[in-house]
Amino acid sequence: MTNTNYTELFYEWYVPDLHYLSTAIELEILIIPIFIVNLFFFTFSFNSTSLKKRQYIKTYINTLAVHYLFLSILAFIICNWYIFAVIFAKGIHTLTCIIIHHLKYILITSIATIPAIFALYRVMLIVFNIKICIAINCILWFILNFSSLFEIIHILFFNSVIVESSVCGKYIFSQNKVIHLIRTAVILLSPVFALILNFVTFDFFKKRNRREPESNVIKRERLILINITLQGILSILCQSPTAILTYLTQAYLINIPSIYYLISNFLLFSHFGISTLITIIFLKDVRQEICESFSGYVDHRVIKSFMKI
Numbered sequence: 001m002t003n004t005n006y007t008e009l010f011y012e013w014y015v016p017d018l019h020y021l022s023t024a025i026e027l028e029i030l031i032i033p034i035f036i037v038n039l040f041f042f043t044f045s046f047n048s049t050s051l052k053k054r055q056y057i058k059t060y061i062n063t064l065a066v067h068y069l070f071l072s073i074l075a076f077i078i079c080n081w082y083i084f085a086v087i088f089a090k091g092i093h094t095l096t097c098i099i100i101h102h103l104k105y106i107l108i109t110s111i112a113t114i115p116a117i118f119a120l121y122r123v124m125l126i127v128f129n130i131k132i133c134i135a136i137n138c139i140l141w142f143i144l145n146f147s148s149l150f151e152i153i154h155i156l157f158f159n160s161v162i163v164e165s166s167v168c169g170k171y172i173f174s175q176n177k178v179i180h181l182i183r184t185a186v187i188l189l190s191p192v193f194a195l196i197l198n199f200v201t202f203d204f205f206k207k208r209n210r211r212e213p214e215s216n217v218i219k220r221e222r223l224i225l226i227n228i229t230l231q232g233i234l235s236i237l238c239q240s241p242t243a244i245l246t247y248l249t250q251a252y253l254i255n256i257p258s259i260y261y262l263i264s265n266f267l268l269f270s271h272f273g274i275s276t277l278i279t280i281i282f283l284k285d286v287r288q289e290i291c292e293s294f295s296g297y298v299d300h301r302v303i304k305s306f307m308k309i
Contacts, residue, residue, distance in 0.1 A: 009162075009172075010095055012169065013093055015089060019166040020166040021086060023262060026265060026266065027079045028080070028083070030273070031076050031269065034272050035068075037274075038072070039069060042061075042062060042066065045062055050283070050286045051286060054283075056118070056122065057279060057283070061276055063118075064276050067111050068273075071104060074103055078104075078167065092167070097167060097169075098171060098172055101168065102151075105151075105183075106148045108187070109147070110145055112186065112235065113144040113190045115190065115228065115231060116190040116193045118194075119193070119195075122201050123197045126201050126204060127201060127204045145186070146182075147179050147180075151173065151174050151183070154174040154176055155172050155173065158176070160173060160174050160175060174250075177252075180247050180250050181251065183247075184246070184247040188236070190235075191231075191236050194228065194232055195228070198232075201221065202225045205221045231278050234275065235275075237271075238268055239267075239268060239271065241267055245260060
């Protein structure tokens with residue numbers, strides 16, 4: 001561990017060893033389907049007639065998909081740069097690699113907060129009849145993601161350290177444990193907060209429509225709640241290991257065995273691949289449109305099974 005010296009990093013190139021190779025190959029395998037799936041849903045949402053009636057879901061899908069696409073691109077760049085450097089004994093520019101890693105962490109934190117922001121928008125609109133404008137949503141996003149953004153400022157102007165890294169050669173992060181603790185808490189608690197808000201919204205509809213049980217509104221809200229609940233549970237299960245490992249590594253400089261990173265990366269990126277699908281899996285008309293998109297490429301029995309969900 002050394003003090004920060006950015007001048008040296010501008011000119012430093014790192015020739016990597018094989019220590020990170022298994023993780024790079026794993027991410028390479030996971031990233032490609034994640035990119036394809038989210039690119040499909042991003043383009044599908046603009047052409048879907050059923051999603052035009054559900055602007056909330058459409059915006060939610062687009063926001064998640066854009067995050068997943070950018071995260072996939074950044075991870076793809078790092079993995080391929082590393083593999084290329086290993087095969088041809090070339091160097092990785094240390095500072096560029098560090099910047100990409102920090103951008104990845106900002107995106108991962110942002111992904112964790114998106115369900116909470118959208119859930120708050122719904123509960124304010126439906127329960128309190130208050131429409132939150134885009135500017136307020138942006139401010140809320142900034143507040144929830146402040147720890148990740150502030151770490152960049154803290155690295156540049158305050159106390160930070162450089163440690164050895166098997167990917168970039170070196171890695172810079174803040175020595176402030178509070179920053180790491182807040183960011184980890186945001187990632188772990190945001191899905192829980194989103195679940196609570198969605199239950200509040202559903203309970204409001206249920207009480208308002210008590211005289212009309214099983215109305216279309218109740219059915220629609222139940223489907224949305226099921227989707228959000230599944231997504232929230234998966235977020236907690238799949239994002240927590242990476243968040244905790246990152247916290248232990250950066251706050252306490254604990255050397256974590258690579259097997260734990262392999263498992264946490266698999267959970268994290270697998271979740272990114274299926275998260276968008278879970279958002280619409282129980283909406284029958286949307287499933288119908290998806291099936292029609294693949295009708296010429298997929299066996300009709302698979303499509304029939306998908307429609308029965």
